[in-house]
Amino acid sequence: MSTRTLAAALGLWLAPLAAHAEPLQIATDPIVATGGERRAGNLVVPAEPRRRPDDPAQRLRSHVDGALSAHEVRTWVGPPVPAHVELAVGTQELFLLDEIPGGGHLAFYRDPYGASSCGFSDMWRNCAYSFRLYAADGALRSDLALGPLLSADRHLEIQDVQYSDGIVYFNEACQTYAADAKGHCSALVALDPVSGKLIWRSKHLVSNSRFRLLGDLILTGYGFTAEPDFVYLLDRRTGQVLDRRKVRTAPEIYTPLGDEAFRITLYDASTVELRVDRPPGKPPRLAPSVQRTKIQYPDDCTFVAADPDAPPPRAARCAEALAAFLGDPATLAEAPGVPPPTCDFDAPERAGERPMRFLPWQPGLFLLEIRCTQGAYNTLSRHAVYDERGAVPTLRMLDFAWPADADAPDTGPLSRRKAVFGRDWDARRGELTVWAKYRGMGDCGVFGRYGVSPEGEARLMELRTKTTCDGRGTNPKAWPARRVTAGW
Secondary structure (H helix, E strand, O other): OOHHHHHHHOOOOOOOOOOOOOOOOOOOOOEOOOOOOEEEOOEEEOOOOOOOOOOOOOOOOOOEEOOOEOOOOEEEOOOOOOOOOOOEEOOEEEEEEEEOOOOOEEEEEEOOEOOHHHOOOOOOEOOOEEEEEEOOOOOEEEEEEOHHHOOOOEOEEEEEEEEEOOEEEEEEEEOOOHHHHOOOOOEEEEEOOOOOOEEEEOOOOOOOOOOEEEOOEEEEEEOOOOOOOEEEEEEOOOOOEEEEEEOOOOEEEEEEEEOOEEEEEEOOOOEEEEEEEOOOOOOOEEEEOOOOOOOOOOOOOOOOOOOOOOOOOHHHHHHHHHHHHHOOHHHHOOOOOOOOOOOOOOOHHHHHHOOEEEEEEEOOEEEEEEEEEEOOOOEEEEEEEEEOOOOOOEEEEOOEEEEOOOOOOOOOOEEEEOOEOEEEEEOOOOEEEEEEEOOOOOOOEEEEEEEEOOOOOEEEEEEEEEOOOOOOOOOHHHOOEOOOOOOO
8 A cells, every 4th residue: 555545545644543542531522721721522722723724735624733543632723613612522523613604603523533433443434424503693503414424334534524505515535545445435415404415416536635616616626646636627506527627646725816717736736727617508617727918907907796605806806906005005105215206096087097007927927017107208107016826916016226316327326216217118038128318309318127027126237327418319228338236
């Protein structure tokens, strides 16, 4: 058996057990005197739980830290646990707690390994699982054991469970190789939590890790050592497989990118980006995600109505990131001693000028030009790197080396400033050209060229100046060059 087989089957939770350990003792969930800490069995819920970020490296979605084996202490790292939510059901401990939109909680319980149903004398027997559904007022709406609903009593393990719109979804994943279960494992199940009625069970070998509910669809996947690896798109109403995409190794986490696009992290830490394509008159399907190469402001960067259960479209994500960026006083503040220009790009009378431009760079990456004051032959602008290739768009304001004294640009010191006279953007080279004309014919002024990095740095590559306005030398690339030193 490979090292991945058992470790992954147990979700990397299994720790060595004492040879003759005492039976697991389940407490009655007392409130411990020291600061309101709660305990049940070997689960500890601190008075102020430390909520950790979701860990995609674990195939079992969980809200506990520690080995999932009897006699090992586990610490709660999920959302706050209300007093009415039990920490244990018999020998089963609280493992997941999801808040329900509108109020209430879904509490998921399971036996630790080596306790009760999870004994090692028959290690392939299913562990015991159950869930409780609590209303917003704390009333218990449903208390259901999931064991009788599984399609077999061996080789199955629940990796993820979620509640949405009155339905509980869970997967009955293979504990190890699918061949050990004769391929009858890793189906996704939809259940009415009140009646306990099974609504549908998908085909086998479609879900053995986390899954994501996506409006009328479900995004999930299956993969394991020496077995085929796929991402699946299911109809949420019926469980029918609508499409699948082959991937190099097991899909483990789905990060929304907006517009029904996702970055999928695989077992080997590589990623693949897919989106849901909805062709007219045909079922939805999976297609390679395409990053935007064009953003027209404000049409493509504005708040729009969206399905609350689906990731926000890219336009809304762009608008949210931009509003937060421009709302930070430090964003537009110049260095001490540098007079800030007036950037009234939100003024209604200037809306028709589209004073913000997203200049294409790479797919999903843009140079944002924020126009400020405009004269007869110069436009003063600020520039930022806008990157929407990740789950959350980011903006990084650029600052530029520029002569501190406009009257002595040839020999005076340089300073850093954010507002410059941008003229040309070379996306292929990642270079911004800046040219401040001292008069309209362009025979004098300051000319600069900067290399821009996706991380938001502008490196001075060339600086030329000419202060004599003599009607000659209107090509700034032929002006006298200032020596450019490292660090500028």
